[in-house]
Amino acid sequence: MDSKQFSxxxxxxxxxxxxxxxxxxEMKRDMENLKKQGFNLIKLQExxxxxxxxxxxxxxxxxxxxxxxxxxxxxxxxxxxTCEQAPAWLWKKHPDCRMVGRNGLPMAYEAQTTMPADGKPxxxxxxxxxxxxxxxxxxxxxxxxGRFENLVVWNTWQEIGYWAEGLCGQAVCYCPNTLAAFRxxxxxxxxxxxxxxxxxxNTRYAGWQDIAPDRCAVKQxxxxxxxxxxxxxNERLAAILRARADAIRGADxxxxxxxAHKAAPEFGSGQDWTFSRCQDxxxxxxxxxxxxxxxxxxxxxxxxxxxxxxxxxxxxxxDYLRSCNRRGAPVWAAxxxxxxxxxxxxxxxxxxxxxxxxxxxxxxxxxxxxxxFWVTRAEIIASECxxxxxxxxxxxxxxxxxxxARIGRALNRHAxxxxxxxxxxxxxxxxxxxxxYQFGTTMVQGGTHLAASMxxxxxxxxxxxIAADFMEVSELDEPYASRYKALILPFPLSLSEAVALKxxxxxxxxxxxxxxxxxxxxxxxxFCNRGELSPVMRRLFRADQAGFAMVREPGNGSIWSPPPxxxxxxxxxxxxxxxxxxxxxxxxxxxxxxxxxxxxxEPCLLHGGRAAGVRRDVGKGTAVxxxxxxxxxxxxxxxxxxxxxxxxxxxxxxxxxAHSGRLLLRRRAIPGKEAWLFTNPTSGPVAESVSVAGxxxxxxxxxxxxxxxxxxxxxxxxxxxxxxxxxx
Numbered sequence: 001m002d003s004k005q006f007s008x009x010x011x012x013x014x015x016x017x018x019x020x021x022x023x024x025x026e027m028k029r030d031m032e033n034l035k036k037q038g039f040n041l042i043k044l045q046e047x048x049x050x051x052x053x054x055x056x057x058x059x060x061x062x063x064x065x066x067x068x069x070x071x072x073x074x075x076x077x078x079x080x081x082t083c084e085q086a087p088a089w090l091w092k093k094h095p096d097c098r099m100v101g102r103n104g105l106p107m108a109y110e111a112q113t114t115m116p117a118d119g120k121p122x123x124x125x126x127x128x129x130x131x132x133x134x135x136x137x138x139x140x141x142x143x144x145x146g147r148f149e150n151l152v153v154w155n156t157w158q159e160i161g162y163w164a165e166g167l168c169g170q171a172v173c174y175c176p177n178t179l180a181a182f183r184x185x186x187x188x189x190x191x192x193x194x195x196x197x198x199x200x201x202n203t204r205y206a207g208w209q210d211i212a213p214d215r216c217a218v219k220q221x222x223x224x225x226x227x228x229x230x231x232x233x234n235e236r237l238a239a240i241l242r243a244r245a246d247a248i249r250g251a252d253x254x255x256x257x258x259x260a261h262k263a264a265p266e267f268g269s270g271q272d273w274t275f276s277r278c279q280d281x282x283x284x285x286x287x288x289x290x291x292x293x294x295x296x297x298x299x300x301x302x303x304x305x306x307x308x309x310x311x312x313x314x315x316x317x318x319d320y321l322r323s324c325n326r327r328g329a330p331v332w333a334a335x336x337x338x339x340x341x342x343x344x345x346x347x348x349x350x351x352x353x354x355x356x357x358x359x360x361x362x363x364x365x366x367x368x369x370x371x372x373f374w375v376t377r378a379e380i381i382a383s384e385c386x387x388x389x390x391x392x393x394x395x396x397x398x399x400x401x402x403x404x405a406r407i408g409r410a411l412n413r414h415a416x417x418x419x420x421x422x423x424x425x426x427x428x429x430x431x432x433x434x435x436x437y438q439f440g441t442t443m444v445q446g447g448t449h450l451a452a453s454m455x456x457x458x459x460x461x462x463x464x465x466i467a468a469d470f471m472e473v474s475e476l477d478e479p480y481a482s483r484y485k486a487l488i489l490p491f492p493l494s495l496s497e498a499v500a501l502k503x504x505x506x507x508x509x510x511x512x513x514x515x516x517x518x519x520x521x522x523x524x525x526x527f528c529n530r531g532e533l534s535p536v537m538r539r540l541f542r543a544d545q546a547g548f549a550m551v552r553e554p555g556n557g558s559i560w561s562p563p564p565x566x567x568x569x570x571x572x573x574x575x576x577x578x579x580x581x582x583x584x585x586x587x588x589x590x591x592x593x594x595x596x597x598x599x600x601x602e603p604c605l606l607h608g609g610r611a612a613g614v615r616r617d618v619g620k621g622t623a624v625x626x627x628x629x630x631x632x633x634x635x636x637x638x639x640x641x642x643x644x645x646x647x648x649x650x651x652x653x654x655x656x657x658a659h660s661g662r663l664l665l666r667r668r669a670i671p672g673k674e675a676w677l678f679t680n681p682t683s684g685p686v687a688e689s690v691s692v693a694g695x696x697x698x699x700x701x702x703x704x705x706x707x708x709x710x711x712x713x714x715x716x717x718x719x720x721x722x723x724x725x726x727x728x
Contacts (some may be wrong), residue, residue: 001040001076003256003477010419011370012408013041013078014338014390019050019114021062022380028069030376033396035073038412042070042600043078043372045158049085052137055093060144071150078372079145080155081244083134085111085119090133097127099162100178101170102215109168115383121162124239126177135247142251153256155334157245158603159263159285160237160275173236174215181239182231187468200525221442223525229438233271241278259283261334265320268491269449270434270472272324283334285374286323287388288313288359289348290341304683307720310355311362311679317456318366323470327480328421330369336360339371339400342387353403354721360407361722365666365677367423373404410701414726417668417675424669427655429471429484430457436525439494442526445562446493449591449629452560453490453516456634460646463681465657465664476502485510486653490631495520500536508619512653515541517594517627518548541625542600543614551589552626554637560591576605576612576628578645581652585645587613587630588637595628601625607702624649661688663717675701676725682719687716695727 013200014034016027031042034708044063052058067077090097091110098106099121111119123130147150164172187208190197197211198204201223205211213228214220226537245258261283265272276282278325288310322331337359337719351359360371378386378393386393390401411418432454440446454470461468475481476499487506492515500520507513532545533539552573553561565568571593578585580602587605596603605613606629613625633642657664659678663686668675674695680686692698693711701724707714717723 001071001074001152003152003254006040006076006152008419009040010037010408010411010415010416011041011332011372012078012412013043013076013370013377013514015043015045015335015372016038016066018045018082019047022377024062024065025026025599026377030391031066031070031073031075034376035075037401038312038409039075039405040412041076041078041152041372041607042376043080043673045080045082045114046080047085048134049111049119049136051141052087055087055089055133058137058140058144060141063145064148067145067148067151071148074150074152074700076152077148078153078155080158081116081138081141081537082114082158083138083244083577084122085114086123086134090123090130093133094123094127094129096175097123097130098175099124099172100175101164101168101172102174102217103170104174104215107164107172108169113381117163117167117380118158120164120167121164121172124175124178125243126173126175126181126236128177131243132661135243138244138247138280139251142248142599146252146254146256149254151256154248154252154258155260155283156241156248156258156279157260160241160260161263167439174213178236179212181236182213183211184226185231185235186227188212202527219442219444221439221446221522221526223527225442226435226438226524226526228436229441233269233438234251234274234434238274238278241275245279251521254694257281257330259330259332259334261285261332265317265324266437267320268432268440269437269648270432270474272320273432273434273472273474276325276329281325281329281332283332284317285335285365286317286333286359287312287335287337287341289337289351289355304720307355307358308681311358311720312459312462314359314362314460315366316455318363318368318454319458319468320470322367322423324472330421330475331365331367332370332372334372335370335374336363336371337388338375338390338404339378339388340401342379342385344383344385345594347385347387351400353399354417356400356403357407358720358722360404361677361724362679364411364418364668364724365679365722367421367668369419369421369650371408398612406702413702414675417670417673417726421671422668424667426467426468426469427485428461428468428650429481429487430454430468431473431489432470433473433492433495433499435496436492436494439489439522439524439526448492449560449632450493452635453629453631456631457488457490459634460631460643462664464643465659466650466655467658467666470496473499473502476506481506482509482511484511485655486514486650489513489515489519491516491629492519494522494524494526495534495537496524497534497536500540504536504540504618510620512622512624514624514626514649516629516631517592518545519625537625539625540618541614541616543596543598543611543625544596546596547593547595549593551591551593553590554588557637560632574607575641576607578604580604581604581615582613582645582649585648586641587626587628588633588639588642589628591629596627621654659690662686663688663715672728674727677722677725678715678717678725679722680719683719685716687714689714692727697728699726700724
């Protein structure tokens with residue numbers, strides 16, 4: 001196995017070891033077992049603290065032995081770096097490389113093991129000495145292990161991030177090096193013009209050195225805090241990712257792919273678009289049973305809703321990951337749940353073969369091109385006691401391993417379709433705005449609404465069989481942006497005029513923009529716009545705000561509503577009545593109701609006889625402003641009327657489900673060949689006829705007999721199962 005051969009397979013891998021390692025003999029036997037089952041990849045996670053215990057003295061011999069054994073078995077190797085657990089000598093050599101908390105004190109924590117969290121937060125790599133030493137180590141590792149041709153991919157960061165607030169109780173990093181980098185970034189961003197920054201921020205800084213993030217423990221929505229958070233997520237983490245990728249590329253004679261992975265996408269944030277461009281691609285972990293998405297109000301022991309929520313989690317996660325990567329880049333499930341979740345003494349449900357099939361095929365339906373399980377054999381680390389694995393503590397097989405292997409073998413029979421990017425695209429894009437996200441994180445009561453609305457829109461579309469991409473607003477200038485028939489702008493509380501202008505151009509050129517309430521209520525510098533709407537959006541919709549008031553949740557619920565400070569803050573729970581293009585429909589009002597004075601557009605929603613939604617034709621396209629946060633209904637208080645109204649609105653933009661029945665259809669496509677993956681989200685079996693007109697042959701992915709009559713195939717899909725057809 002080498003990189004060229006590996007590029008022709010669907011990567012089916014499993015994590016073999018991290019520190020502390022199981023016995024060498026056990027790991028070799030497990031590799032042999034994986035190979036016998038049809039796996040083609042193993043993952044090794046190296047550890048800087050263990051591998052260079054004294055400066056300049058490295059020992060990679062155990063990895064060399066494992067990689068050599070994998071080569072004899074014709075297995076590829078995926079090598080992940082663990083540089084957050086730094087060796088003791090680094091802290092002594094550079095005592096000022098410790099991260100500094102919001103309180104101004106250096107972090108005393110030095111990770112002694114890979115748990116918890118692979119040594120995070122680690123040293124501050126804005127420190128030039130720490131950065132240089134860890135890049136030297138990486139180059140040495142790559143030169144040593146890179147001589148093995150079966151090492152096919154490098155991973156620079158295991159679950160990107162510091163996680164310092166959860167692990168150490170303080171946000172990071174406020175050290176002099178990071179603050180200096182922040183000021184330098186601001187200076188570059190504003191063209192060296194301090195007066196320009198002062199005008200935008202409404203401040204009077206006398207010098208760049210005077211600018212500092214607010215260290216108040218209470219959330220404060222001010223320009224410096226929004227900029228600081230944007231800088232940390234999109235500049236400093238990205239700088240480390242780029243430096244590691246460059247170090248690997250410079251030392252790797254074979255120029256193998258380099259990637260990194262997140263624990264999960266950050267929904268609502270554009271940081272994943274930034275991270276994906278720091279190396280060849282971005283992957284993500286996926287543990288469906290760790291915290292499946294349920295509708296609020298549904299009991300946690302509702303089996304159908306929980307299992308459906310697990311599948312939906314997989315679809316949402318990899319739709320987001322696929323979208324944030326460059327078009328045509330691989331989409332990897334870099335850690336995929338192989339066994340029961342285990343945290344301390346809390347052991348989760350052991351996955352059934354049906355779970356493995358549902359999870360894996362749902363991931364593939366969202367565009368995943370490679371899966372690496374976590375882990376092969378049960379964890380030996382007590383904090384993840386005997387958990388997560390395809391194999392139990394003893395024994396060479398389990399039903400879940402056998403099913404994962406069976407699915408992997410089937411995918412590899414069509415590696416040309418599944419092992420490379422073959423997502424055919426979507427008609428709908430859900431817009432992501434990193435500056436709006438960062439503003440939300442600084443605002444009391446604001447941080448969770450963006451993610452709730454965005455994920456809710458996605459779930460409503462998924463449940464109706466409408467495929468969706470996510471698109472960062474920085475992509476609005478890309479040629480592919482105009483190919484979306486509809487773009488949805490969820491919870492657009494903070495919106496720059498520059499982005500608003502791009503949205504207006506998208507509409508004028510023929511697109512449909514569906515925008516939630518109060519677009520640009522606040523600008524990108526955290527200042528309120530007069531009239532409580534973006535000036536560009538007021539012109540686009542030809543509407544002014546007439547009212548803006550909180551609305552109660554159904555049944556006086558409190559999922560997102562703060563307690564009232566006094567009488568009269570809330571409107572009664574309401575359904576907004578459709579008018580014009582939405583006549584005959586109703587939409588549930590969530591969070592706020594915004595009403596409008598319409599100057600040109602037609603009302604499409606009404607509350608108490610006043611316009612609570614506006615539709616306006618602009619150029620070749622259509623702009624729709626909804627005076628509430630419709631997306632919230634995708635995750636709470638679900639009702640069929642809102643879903644029907646959303647579907648009706650999208651149909652007016654030329655968007656409809658890929659399949660008209662109850663089965664949900666996703667496609668993978670290359671010239672002359674497609675895979676159609678049908679999910680049954682209902683509580684019972686569904687039998688439906690599917691048109692396959694124009695296709696010479698149709699087969700089930702697993703060889704199950706099909707009933708074809710002319711141009712139709714009849715499928716019977718069991719509850720919560722996924723059936724995949726291959727058409728040629």
